[in-house]
Amino acid sequence: MATAPYRIHNLEERIPFNTLHDLPGVYGAFARIRELAGGEDLVLPGHDPLVLDRLTRVADGIVEL
Numbered sequence: 001m002a003t004a005p006y007r008i009h010n011l012e013e014r015i016p017f018n019t020l021h022d023l024p025g026v027y028g029a030f031a032r033i034r035e036l037a038g039g040e041d042l043v044l045p046g047h048d049p050l051v052l053d054r055l056t057r058v059a060d061g062i063v064e065l
Contacts, residue, residue: 005033007048011040 005011011033016026037043044051044065055063 005030005043005045008040008043008045008050008054011043011045 006017009015010017011030014027014030016023020026033043034040041054052063055065058064
C-alpha cells in the first residue's frame with residue numbers, strides 16, 4: 001500500500017502506476033491512504049520528485065514537513 005501512489009498525480013487523479021497486479025487493491029489503497037492521511041496534502045509519495053515543491057523550503061535542499 002505504501003507505494004500505491006507512485007507519484008502524487010496517481011493519487012489525485014486516481015490513476016494507478018502502470019505496473020500492478022491488483023487493480024481493485026490499488027483503488028482500495030488510494031481510499032485507505034486518503035482516510036488515514038485526512039487529505040492528499042499530507043501524502044508524500046517517495047518516488048515523486050515534485051513532493052519537495054509542495055513543502056515549505058527552509059534552506060537549500062531542506063524542507064519543513
